[in-house]
């Protein structure tokens with residue numbers, strides 16, 4: 001399965017009456033999908049803040065459960081690996097830069113694995129009017145294209 005990308009109007013975007021993961025008819029749950037890229041929203045003392053677009057997408061009950069469970073496991077594994085890196089850095093008496101590199105090398109793939117695995121739909125980018133959605137399942141992508149035909153931008 002290859003990702004297919006669509007640019008649609010945010011106001012009128014509609015999702016098929018199918019679960020984007022298992023394609024069962026009549027999904028009865030809504031999961032909020034957050035955009036991959038965020039837009040700058042302000043400075044807070046020493047950090048910048050970014051706002052992400054969140055869109056409610058219908059999923060079936062069992063896929064919703066699986067996605068939430070995976071997300072919780074991902075968060076737990078990320079925290080565990082972060083503290084393991086901090087402990088290892090202290091034990092090996094690493095400098096700040098080395099500890100940072102070690103953390104990125106270990107936590108980065110874990111984050112990537114939990115975020116990409118099983119993901120069937122993502123919002124790549126957005127502006128005030130449009131959003132760019134990528135869909136992995138080709139049958140769901142066809143349904144989405146047909147449903148949003150009038151507002152699609154090539």
Ligand SMILES: [Zn+2]
Nearest residue numbers: 019022060063
């Ligand atoms: Zn499903």
